[in-house]
Amino acid sequence: MTALSGKVQTVLGLVDPDQLGRTMTHEHLTMSFECSYVSPPPADEAVAENPFQLQHMHWLKQNPYSCRENLFLQQEVSALRDELLAYKKAGGGTIVENTTTGIDRDLPTLRQLAKDTGVHIVAGAGFYVDSTHTVATKKMSVEKLTDIIVSEVLHGADGTDIRCGVIGEIGTGWPITESETKVLRATAYAQAQLGCPIIIHPGRNTAAPAEVVRILQETGGDISKTVMSHLDRTIFDEEELLEFASLGSYLEYDLFGTEMLNYPFNLDVDMPSDSQRVKALAFLVKEGYEDRLLVAHDIHTKHRLTKFGGHGYSHILKNIVPKMLSRGISQHQVDKILIDNPKRWLTFK
Numbered sequence: 001m002t003a004l005s006g007k008v009q010t011v012l013g014l015v016d017p018d019q020l021g022r023t024m025t026h027e028h029l030t031m032s033f034e035c036s037y038v039s040p041p042p043a044d045e046a047v048a049e050n051p052f053q054l055q056h057m058h059w060l061k062q063n064p065y066s067c068r069e070n071l072f073l074q075q076e077v078s079a080l081r082d083e084l085l086a087y088k089k090a091g092g093g094t095i096v097e098n099t100t101t102g103i104d105r106d107l108p109t110l111r112q113l114a115k116d117t118g119v120h121i122v123a124g125a126g127f128y129v130d131s132t133h134t135v136a137t138k139k140m141s142v143e144k145l146t147d148i149i150v151s152e153v154l155h156g157a158d159g160t161d162i163r164c165g166v167i168g169e170i171g172t173g174w175p176i177t178e179s180e181t182k183v184l185r186a187t188a189y190a191q192a193q194l195g196c197p198i199i200i201h202p203g204r205n206t207a208a209p210a211e212v213v214r215i216l217q218e219t220g221g222d223i224s225k226t227v228m229s230h231l232d233r234t235i236f237d238e239e240e241l242l243e244f245a246s247l248g249s250y251l252e253y254d255l256f257g258t259e260m261l262n263y264p265f266n267l268d269v270d271m272p273s274d275s276q277r278v279k280a281l282a283f284l285v286k287e288g289y290e291d292r293l294l295v296a297h298d299i300h301t302k303h304r305l306t307k308f309g310g311h312g313y314s315h316i317l318k319n320i321v322p323k324m325l326s327r328g329i330s331q332h333q334v335d336k337i338l339i340d341n342p343k344r345w346l347t348f349k
């Protein structure tokens with residue numbers, strides 16, 4: 001038991017879990033994804049330089065990472081305020097903003113957005129993928145990394161008194177690097193001390209989620225309070241999915257709204273459509289996993305904001321929930337996915 005037990009920690013302080021309401025468990029409001037820039041084909045350079053025009057929107061949806069300006073979500077604070085107000089109007093209550101060190105976490109802005117809109121925002125502690133680890137981070141011991149993560153939850157991060165309420169998204173690639181392994185071990189040690197929720201960004205390989213679980217378990221991590229993100233671009237085969245689900249983590253489909261033909265980070269992956277995501281959720285519900293499912297949009301680029309013609313943070317509430325209901329997922333099960341499961345996960349033990 002700690003002072004946080006039985007509570008959820010938002011950027012404005014501790015709240016009772018019943019206050020959260022409908023929750024998107026994997027979003028970004030202010031971040032930079034410059035670490036993942038992909039050069040455009042030479043013929044498209046002019047479009048990439050001048051992206052936010054109606055005639056370029058299709059190109060941008062297909063090539064979101066090939067336009068540098070698209071990667072600076074942190075420039076859109078005013079649009080984000082409007083997004084959060086629209087999210088609240090659509091019935092949303094909470095957003096888990098899991099931007100970690102390496103992709104420009106901005107806690108003061110998160111706190112201001114929570115104050116301005118009344119949406120609960122839960123911030124993320126820890127570190128993103130290896131390519132964003134600084135030389136100093138890579139040199140740190142597991143004990144030092146653990147101390148940093150624990151302090152971000154107990155005292156505040158980035159020189160502020162704003163406290164994180166989850167650890168993650170903890171970034172891992174494939175294969176998992178030495179530095180990422182140290183961060184995973186630190187995450188498990190911190191979780192054991194704090195009884196807190198954790199959320200993982202796995203590498204883009206079918207074997208990656210289970211390998212992360214193995215490392216966390218080896219270090220005493222609590223898999224029942226762990227979210228495995230991005231399953232929609234990682235595990236496609238139903239048998240493999242059930243095998244992974246049996247390990248006991250939360251199973252997150254968090255790229256709703258993303259549809260692209262060629263996924264530049266792994267060209268072997270066919271990014272699913274939203275209909276296919278709903279189908280995967282219905283399958284997992286049928287197989288008995290309704291208490292482990294979570295959903296989100298993982299907005300991390302500008303073009304997905306409604307300001308730029310994108311689907312925004314209310315897409316799941318407005319469009320995906322009706323689709324889920326029409327595909328055999330009951331209202332009770334939808335409420336579990338949007339309210340009960342996030343609440344259970346986010347509550348400190």
Ligand SMILES: CC(=O)NCCS(=O)(=O)O
Nearest residue numbers: 201230233255265298300
């Ligand atoms: C911010 C972030 O890590 N988003 C995930 C993008 S990915 O293409 O699903 O890895």
